[in-house]
Every structure is written in C-alpha cells, then in structure tokens.
Amino acid sequence: MAAPTSISSASLTTSFPPHSHNKLSNPSSSSLRLSFSYSSLSLQTLSLSSNFNIPNPRSSTILNVLKTLHDSQLLSQSRDPDPLLQSQKPTILVSEKLGEAGLHLLRGFGNVECLYNLSQEDLCSKIAECDALIVRSGTKVTRQVFEAAQGRLKVVGRAGVGIDNVDLQAATEFGCLVVNAPTANTIAAAEHGIALLAAMARNVAQADASMKAGKWQRNKYVGVSLVGKTLAVMGFGKVGSEVARRAKGLGMHVIAHDPYAPADRARALGVELVSFDQAIATADFVSLHMPLTPTTNKIFNDATFAKMKKGVRMINVARGGVIDEDALVRALDNGTVAQAALDVFTEEPPSKDSKLVQHENVTVTPHLGASTKEAQEGVAVEIAEAVVGALRGELSATAVNAPMVPPEVLSELAPYVALAEKLGRLAVQLVAGGSGIQSVKVVYRSSRDPDNLDTRLLRAMITKGIIEPISDAHINLVNADFTAKQKGLRISEERVVVDSSSENPIESIQVQISNVVSKFESALLDNGNISIEGKVKYGTPHLTCVGSFSVDVSLEGNLILCRQVDQPGMIGRVGNILGESNVNVSFMSVGRTVRRTKAIMAIGVDEEPDKDTLKKIGEVPAVEEFVFLDL
Numbered sequence: 001m002a003a004p005t006s007i008s009s010a011s012l013t014t015s016f017p018p019h020s021h022n023k024l025s026n027p028s029s030s031s032l033r034l035s036f037s038y039s040s041l042s043l044q045t046l047s048l049s050s051n052f053n054i055p056n057p058r059s060s061t062i063l064n065v066l067k068t069l070h071d072s073q074l075l076s077q078s079r080d081p082d083p084l085l086q087s088q089k090p091t092i093l094v095s096e097k098l099g100e101a102g103l104h105l106l107r108g109f110g111n112v113e114c115l116y117n118l119s120q121e122d123l124c125s126k127i128a129e130c131d132a133l134i135v136r137s138g139t140k141v142t143r144q145v146f147e148a149a150q151g152r153l154k155v156v157g158r159a160g161v162g163i164d165n166v167d168l169q170a171a172t173e174f175g176c177l178v179v180n181a182p183t184a185n186t187i188a189a190a191e192h193g194i195a196l197l198a199a200m201a202r203n204v205a206q207a208d209a210s211m212k213a214g215k216w217q218r219n220k221y222v223g224v225s226l227v228g229k230t231l232a233v234m235g236f237g238k239v240g241s242e243v244a245r246r247a248k249g250l251g252m253h254v255i256a257h258d259p260y261a262p263a264d265r266a267r268a269l270g271v272e273l274v275s276f277d278q279a280i281a282t283a284d285f286v287s288l289h290m291p292l293t294p295t296t297n298k299i300f301n302d303a304t305f306a307k308m309k310k311g312v313r314m315i316n317v318a319r320g321g322v323i324d325e326d327a328l329v330r331a332l333d334n335g336t337v338a339q340a341a342l343d344v345f346t347e348e349p350p351s352k353d354s355k356l357v358q359h360e361n362v363t364v365t366p367h368l369g370a371s372t373k374e375a376q377e378g379v380a381v382e383i384a385e386a387v388v389g390a391l392r393g394e395l396s397a398t399a400v401n402a403p404m405v406p407p408e409v410l411s412e413l414a415p416y417v418a419l420a421e422k423l424g425r426l427a428v429q430l431v432a433g434g435s436g437i438q439s440v441k442v443v444y445r446s447s448r449d450p451d452n453l454d455t456r457l458l459r460a461m462i463t464k465g466i467i468e469p470i471s472d473a474h475i476n477l478v479n480a481d482f483t484a485k486q487k488g489l490r491i492s493e494e495r496v497v498v499d500s501s502s503e504n505p506i507e508s509i510q511v512q513i514s515n516v517v518s519k520f521e522s523a524l525l526d527n528g529n530i531s532i533e534g535k536v537k538y539g540t541p542h543l544t545c546v547g548s549f550s551v552d553v554s555l556e557g558n559l560i561l562c563r564q565v566d567q568p569g570m571i572g573r574v575g576n577i578l579g580e581s582n583v584n585v586s587f588m589s590v591g592r593t594v595r596r597t598k599a600i601m602a603i604g605v606d607e608e609p610d611k612d613t614l615k616k617i618g619e620v621p622a623v624e625e626f627v628f629l630d631l
C-alpha cells in the first residue's frame with residue numbers, strides 16, 4: 001500500500017454550491033446531449049446536437065456513461081419502475097404560455113398538456129399524472145404540489161430566470177430536479193429596463209394618457225436628462241450588466257452593487273463596484289436586478305429610502321418583493337423618490353386599487369420584461385431542451401438544485417458510479433440490525449490532485465447504496481445529501497494521493513462505517529470500523545478488500561462472504577452444498593492474512609440460496625462465520 005502523500009476531507013455538512021455557481025457561463029458547452037429511449041428506458045441512440053460537439057471516439061464511453069446513469073437511476077426517483085409506466089411517453093404539463101418552438105420540441109418527446117390558469121387545487125390534482133411541469137413566473141410550485149405529485153414528478157422547468165415561485169427546498173427533498181432557462185431573456189429584460197428608465201425620465205406614459213384624455217400639457221411633463229447622471233445597478237448579473245452597458249451608451253455614469261460580482265467584469269465595462277449604502281446614497285437613478293431571496297426581500301424599505309439622494313428615480317424589472325411597496329408609496333409621497341418605473345410587483349397582478357400602481361409618479365407594466373417574441377421563443381427552446389434532457393436522465397447545465405457535473409467528469413467517473421453504489425449497499429448489509437449508522441468515511445485513493453477529483457457524484461451513489469436498503473427513501477443526485485443529513489448520516493470524504501502512472505481517475509474506493517456492530521466480524525478493521533474496498537477492473541466494479549482480507553470478486557449477482565480456518569478442501573465443500581441446491585457459483589476468491597490460520601472466501605452466486613442451504617454452509621465445521629449479501 002502506497003503511503004498517503006496528501007489528504008483532504010469534505011463532509012456532508014457542506015451543501016451544494018449556490019445555483020449561480022452551478023451554471024457555466026456558456027451553457028451550450030456544458031450539457032451532455034445524450035439520449036436513451038424513455039419508453040423502454042433501454043439504451044438506444046446517441047444524439048449529438050449541433051451545439052454539443054462530442055467526438056465520435058468517445059461514443060462508446062458515453063454510451064457506457066448513459067447505461068451506468070440509467071442503471072443507477074441517478075436522476076430518477078423510482079427504485080422499481082413500473083413497466084407499464086415505462087412503456088408510456090412522459091407527460092409534460094405546461095401551465096403557462098410557452099413559445100411554439102419549445103412546444104414543438106416537447107411534443108416530439110412526450111405527451112404535452114397545456115393547461116393555463118390552473119388553481120393550486122387543480123394543479124395539485126393534475127400533478128400526480130405528470131413527469132414534468134413547465135412554468136413561468138405565474139405558477140406557484142409549492143410544497144403541496146410536490147407532495148401531491150406522489151413521487152412521479154421528475155423535473156420542474158422554469159421557462160425564465162427567477163425561481164422564487166418554486167419551493168426549491170421541497171423540490172430537493174422530493175428528489176425533483178429544477179431547471180431554469182437563465183440566458184434567453186436577458187437582453188429582453190435589459191431592454192425593458194432601459195425602456196422604463198427613458199420613459200420615466202420623460203413622462204412618456206403619463207403624457208400619453210393625458211393626450212388620450214384630450215389634453216395638451218407641455219409644461220406639466222418636462223422631464224429630466226439621462227446624460228451625466230449616475231445610475232446604480234443593484235445586482236450586477238446578466239441583466240444588470242446589460243443594463244449597465246446600455247446606460248453607458250446613453251452617457252450615464254454607472255456604478256453597481258453586487259456582493260458576488262467579480263470586480264474585473266465590472267471594470268471591463270467601465271463600471272465601479274461599490275457598497276450598498278454608497279450606491280444608494282450617490283445615485284440619481286437606481287435600477288434593481290437582484291434575485292428575490294430571504295436576504296433581498298424588502299431590502300428597499302423606509303430605512304433604505306431614507307438614505308437615498310432626495311429625488312432619486314427607481315426602476316424595478318427584477319422582482320416586486322425586493323421593495324417594501326408601502327414604504328415606496330410613502331417615499332413617493334414625501335418626495336424622497338421622485339419617480340418609479342415598475343415591471344414587477346409583490347403580488348401579481350396587484351390589486352386594482354393599489355396605491356403604488358395608481359400613483360401619478362409611477363410608470364407600470366404588467367411583468368413584460370421577458371415578453372419579446374425573440375426572448376419567448378428562446379426561453380421556450382432553452383427550457384424544452386433542459387426538461388427533455390432531464391427526463392432522459394442527463395445532468396443539466398441549468399440545474400438549480402443539483403450539482404452540475406461536466407460531461408468529461410461524468411464520462412470518466414461512470415464505472416466508479418456503479419462501484420460506489422455497490423460498495424454502499426454491501427457496507428450497510430454488514431451492519432448488525434439495530435445499530436444505527438451515523439458516520440461513514442469514504443477514502444478515495446487516486447493519483448490525482450485532490451482539487452482535480454470531483455467526487456460529488458460518487459458520494460451521492462454511496463449514500464444511495466447505504467440508505468436505500470434500510471429505508472423507503474428513493475435517493476438520486478438531487479436529494480442524496482439532503483436525505484443523508486435528514487437521517488443524521490454524516491459522510492466524510494478523504495482523498496489519498498498515491499504515486500501511480502495510471503490514467504484511471506481513482507485507484508480504489510474504501511467505505512468505512514464506524515461505531516456499529518458488524519454481522520461479519522472479519523469485515524472490521526483494527527480501529528473497529530466495518531471496511532470494504534473496491535476497484536474498477538476492466539470497466540467493471542470489483543470487491544478487493546473486506547476488513548483486512550484481500551479478495552477479488554466481480555460485484556454482480558449476490559455474494560456470500562465466509563470466514564473459515566485456512567485448510568484444504570473448503571472451496572469444494574461449500575461449492576458442493578451450493579451445487580446440491582442448484583445455486584450457480586459465478587466466481588470465487590479466497591483471501592487470507594496468515595497462511596493456515598484464517599481465510600475469507602468470497603463467493604458470487606447467481607441465485608439466492610434458501611435458508612436450509614445457508615444453514616448447511618454455517619454447519620461446515622471449519623466455517624467460523626458467514627454472511628449472504630444482496631448486491
């Protein structure tokens with residue numbers, strides 16, 4: 001065994017990175033376009049989209065990846081899928097208007113039902129028949145919706161950016177993937193922000209209404225100029241940056257506040273990143289472009305307005321909830337805020353007698369930021385591709401509640417995904433009933449630098465292997481960490497860097513369970529932990545170590561582990577007992593620590609031996625302990 005040269009560890013207490021970090025800046029290069037037939041769930045085709053140029057020599061690897069992902073049900077929820085369901089096309093419910101190009105794409109894959117303006121009650125009663133749900137900002141996808149889905153709903157697609165109308169925590173708990181379409185409406189939203197900015201500054205809406213009422217009020221509607229004024233962009237993400245770029249073109253001085261934006265991106269656009277207070281204290285115009293989160297909820301309130309420059313003008317094309325609307329009415333009434341232009345509201349639609357909407361210094365539009373023909377077609381295609389991909393079992397580049405695993409990592413780790421799950425399943429079966437599992441350590445031996453080995457996928461599969469045999473939970477990549485945490489299971493990871501010229505990403509994976517009693521004493525290490533170790537050999541998972549005993553058996557079918565006195569004839573005796581019961585032995589391996597003392601026999605069997613057969617094995621005089629394991 002090579003000495004460890006470096007060790008790092010991660011524990012389950014670290015949650016998935018924030019979704020903004022999961023996304024690649026160029027989504028078109030980040031999703032693996034792989035397909036297998038939904039109807040039979042059997043591997044059928046490898047479709048390469050023009051955007052995703054995967055070279056042919058990798059095809060067989062990719063097919064293996066797919067098969068592994070499919071076998072492992074990495075993103076599906078059912079452990080034992082109903083064959084009847086499988087023979088049907090997936091049902092995709094579209095609950096708000098979606099561009100025709102997206103609908104066309106969806107219809108080519110599943111049964112698409114467009115049911116608009118459903119009440120919560122109607123949505124809840126429909127959802128159990130659906131595999132996917134596509135929404136815009138008008139549908140509230142609450143915990144009740146996930147509960148009502150009874151495990152069938154696999155993916156929620158948000159045809160747009162903001163996911164504040166989807167209960168992400170509930171989605172994750174129910175193992176439902178949430179994907180969004182983060183890029184296709186950016187320009188539309190930025191253009192609408194600029195349109196509102198200019199319209200507000202020149203009283204376009206008010207003057208239009210006045211003329212239509214038969215008036216000609218040139219003095220009343222004198223506006224303010226934009227050139228030379230300071231615009232504070234609050235939230236310097238996709239939309240915010242595009243608004244900044246356009247405002248620069250109008251001759252404005254642009255500053256921005258965003259706690260997570262890199263300064264060099266701002267510098268490249270000639271924008272200075274400043275603190276929240278600095279931004280609001282110096283700006284003539286404040287444009288909001290941050291998401292609605294618990295932190296940004298009503299971030300613009302009485303206290304904030306009090307810090308603003310008197311006569312400031314505000315634009316909101318982000319989310320209504322970031323403004324305390326009553327406070328804004330007060331600020332408009334007392335002149336702190338001279339004007340506001342709003343596309344979004346806390347409640348949509350707002351009440352007809354809303355003081356804010358009716359205020360003469362307020363310009364409003366009914367959440368039109370993303371509503372251009374171009375953006376709607378783009379969003380529809382973006383979300384349809386993401387949803388179809390998710391239903392096919394692909395890992396999406398726009399997943400909001402699951403780790404994004406780049407295709408090359410996925411392809412490389414595919415054989416280890418199967419190994420990881422099997423090791424988890426084996427390890428948990430070695431625990432004596434009644435001993436609660438709380439602490440699992442996974443040791444990856446690899447020649448890779450620890451920073452160059454993404455193990456999230458493997459950890460999820462080990463978690464699946466450990467939890468599923470002892471509970472009714474269905475684990476997938478989305479809910480693995482959550483479910484483990486909920487069950488009080490702490491999984492720590494250790495990476496041991498070994499010297500090796502091998503190109504394999506991982507030499508071996510060891511799973512240790514501590515503070516439990518083992519059904520099979522020989523699986524214990526000196527430190528008292530149950531330990532099993534495996535490797536990928538010739539593309540298939542192998543068990544290579546049980547406790548301190550080396551073995552080498554392919555992990556397929558079922559397994560009998562048997563410790564006996566190391567003496568001649570043992571293989572024959574146990575083999576005979578199995579043969580007499582018509583149980584076929586697929587492979588066998590013997591490992592021992594010291595010659596002629598104790599040995600471990602690992603026997604792969606195609607059929608599960610009945611109780612009598614197992615009893616007979618236990619009665620062989622030299623057999624000291626044995627266990628049957630279901631892989």
Ligand SMILES: NC(=O)c1ccc[n+]([C@@H]2O[C@H](COP(=O)([O-])OP(=O)(O)OC[C@H]3O[C@@H](n4cnc5c(N)ncnc54)[C@H](O)[C@@H]3O)[C@@H](O)[C@H]2O)c1
Nearest residue numbers: 162189235236237238239258260289290291317318369370
């Ligand atoms: N009106 C519309 O139709 C419309 C259309 C598109 C987007 N939107 C909304 O616009 C907003 C921005 O969309 P995007 O695509 O640019 O998203 P984005 O994720 O690219 O950008 C959001 C930015 O806000 C920043 N942020 C987070 N918390 C912040 C805080 N407390 N203070 C300042 N900045 C903060 C993030 O770091 C990020 O850079 C979202 O709320 C989205 O829902 C509305």
Ligand SMILES: O=C(O)[C@H](O)COP(=O)(O)O
Nearest residue numbers: 136137159160161162370
């Ligand atoms: O977050 C978004 O993408 C926008 O608010 C657009 O919402 P919509 O899809 O309801 O127009």
